[in-house]
Amino acid sequence: MALIRWSRGQDLPAFPSGMVNMQREINRMFDSFFRTGWHADSDLEPSAWSPATDVVEHDNEFVVKVELPGLSKEDVKVTFQDSVLTVRGEKRQENEEKESNYHRVERSYGAFQRCFTLGQSVRGDKIDASFKDGILTITVPKAEEAKEKQIDIKVR
């Protein structure tokens, strides 16, 4: 386990059990209720909204997926400094047609920022990010020394 600074209280394990899903659903309900105002997602800056994120650890890399529907790669900035991976950006409410009325606004707009502290040594120069179908995928390769190596010990 190599990630710290996680505060949304949603760090439930991804069990496929219905109970956990229900629990997650309830958490989300409360979350979305309390998230209407300024939500401090990190110690650095408050965010207007907080995109949902998955972090998965593979043998050789971490994969971070951030749900950012409606954003293009120009709207997002990914930085890595002092073991902290930061994703920030802004989703603007674009309105091409001048005379229009909003009847319903459920989607999130505004600036956001999410930080992930990577405790394990990673190769910062090899971090790769791509955008597809509204999902930003960041691949963070592990440093050689951080890869778990299996050592066979001879029993004498």
Add this chain to the structure above:
Amino acid sequence: MTHQGKSVVRRADAENALDGRAKSTAIVISPSADVLETSGAYLLMLDMPGAAKEGISVAMEGESLTVRGSTERLQNNETEVLFSEIRSGTYLREFTLGRDVDREKIEATYEQGVLTLRLPKKESLKPREITVR
């Protein structure tokens, strides 16, 4: 003008619209939507990140418009999930169309994880100004 728009989304909750096509075990996600009205059309924008374009369907039946889509998630046991907030499952949402929508001319586009539906108003029902002579 604002009153006309309400009929488009009288009932927006789709949970009870689940039919045999959606697996009972799959989680149903109701995508967030913005509804915008211009003088000529209604615009529906739905956040459906991770849905494959091929898997999105927009169906019309009677007064209802149903949007479906499915997300693809990796099911790899060799990975360790550190945390998981992104919900995977089936997107499903139903809207009720107003009588002023021209059903023949509905257009759908999917870009950057957002499905945009353009529902043009019927020509005969568009507001028009009558010149006083």
